[in-house]
Amino acid sequence: MREFDQLFKALNIVEENLKEELLNVGVLQTVSANSLIVEKHKYIKWLALVIHGKVRVWQENQDRQILLYYVNPIQTCVLSLAAIFKDCKSLINAKTMEETTIIKIPVRHAAEWSFTYKSWNSFTTKSFIHSYEDLLYSYKDLAFxxxxxxxxxxxxxxxxxxxxxxxxxxxxxxxxxxxxxxxxxxxxxxxxxxxxxxxxxxxxxxxx
Amino acid sequence: MREFDQLFKALNIVEENLKEELLNVGVLQTVSANSLIVEKHKYIKWLALVIHGKVRVWQENQDRQILLYYVNPIQTCVLSLAAIFKDCKSLINAKTMEETTIIKIPVRHAAEWSFTYKSWNSFTTKSFIHSYEDLLYSYKDLAFxxxxxxxxxxxxxxxxxxxxxxxxxxxxxxxxxxxxxxxxxxxxxxxxxxxxxxxxxxxxxxxx
DNA sequence: TTAAACCTGTACCTTTTGTTACAACTATAA
DNA sequence: TTATAGTTGTAACAAAAGGTACAGGTTTAA
Structure with a gap:
């Protein structure tokens, strides 16, 4: 599977066991443009990793919206990550901007792997940090x-x-x-x- | 050391090896009120865990400020956590609100342990998630x-x-x-x- | 070619937020 | 007691942001 190889490469996954697990439980899926893939208040059951395409993540209030970030290939929606570990509802919305290829992983695996596999741990940690710093910047921008x-x-x-x-x-x-x-x-x-x-x-x- | 025991209990640390490592490299310190313990643009060398007291974390712009969060006992400043993994400069400021007892841990250990010890992994992950969701809430509040x-x-x-x-x-x-x-x-x-x-x-x- | 849907520009007005300037009040420490 | 440093209240104004209303432009698809 070309898409899985791309994923392994992008996340620096070297562990053969992790590769195998990802191939076993990961679901390759192509989503058409303008599909809501994460919806506010709904439970998240999958962690989506974007291989091709682009996803917009935002918050909304009545008719107003504010962008949180875009998920570009080989990143993930950190909100999904958060929801994994807490088994809670999404605080945000996410929609594909164009036809998007994703690999979906059931949330419980994504949580386990962060302790089992170093490369996965590093990926999730980096995702969090990047997202946090990004939001921090946006917050300051908005405030001042x-x-x-x-x-x-x-x-x-x-x-x-x-x-x-x-x-x-x-x-x-x-x-x-x-x-x-x-x-x-x-x-x-x-x-x-x-x-x-x-x-x-x-x-x-x-x-x- | 009573303070270390409190830490172990609060973070659900059960691994004897981790307890030992914490006792070896952790530095117990009492900081007087109104001390800047994290300063914007400076490198972070220690991860500070608050045992007693209270720390305020904020962003500033000229003469204006905006609160990010307070660190209460047995939490940690997630910004320190972020800096650990990136070896970068602080984006925020942190100051003690009252006399505060902290346990300081050199950043490299804090990073290693997130893969070595399950309880530490869980603690750091939860800290990130909590901080992220908190900031998300504040962002929406500010925006709308x-x-x-x-x-x-x-x-x-x-x-x-x-x-x-x-x-x-x-x-x-x-x-x-x-x-x-x-x-x-x-x-x-x-x-x-x-x-x-x-x-x-x-x-x-x-x-x- | 025409209707429908969406986009842009803008005048006018309101509300919100920020700034300046001052007066008066409160707590504290010399 | 008294200076002083910090706090609160507020008027008057300015700037920023939002809302209403409408005219006219562009694209698309029937």
């Missing part, structure tokens, strides 16, 4: 920066990550990334355009 | 609630935790808990008082 600054931060980091000056999102999508409303994003983007920082066009922002 | 609501949330949870209707903090201290300014807290508290939700007196808020 204005929408203007947060929007610019988002655009800059998005541009950096995609290695492109073009951000292909509508204003309402952007609003749901940074936790505000569409109108505020439209106004703020116009300000940024007048300041010569971005160029605006239909469903696209160019970072100058 | 007004100062009024966040202040009330803070007062209510503080009252619940201390099992007392009295919150003994000045307005400027409260401002540094919820990430705003003193004037805003004063005004908001007055609103809450007029609504019959609290009684205000010098350095004290009574939750009705």
């Amino acid at each position: 920066n204005t929408v203007n600054k947060r929007l610019l931060n988002y655009i800059q980091s998005s541009s950096r990550q995609n290695n492109s000056p073009y951000i292909k999102l509508s204003h309402s999508q952007l609003a749901k990334e940074i936790g505000t409303t569409r109108e505020v994003v439209s106004k703020t983007l116009k300000q940024l355009e007048h300041s010569g920082i971005v160029n605006l066009s239909f469903k696209q922002i160019e970072l100058l | 609630n007004t100062v009024n609501k966040r202040l009330l949330n803070y007062i209510q949870s503080s009252s619940r935790q201390n099992n007392s209707p009295y919150i003994k903090l000045s307005h400027s201290q409260l401002a540094k808990e919820i990430g705003t300014t003193r004037e805003v807290v004063s005004k908001t508290l007055k609103q809450l008082e007029h609504s019959g939700i609290v009684n205000l007196s010098f350095k004290q808020i009574e939750l009705l």
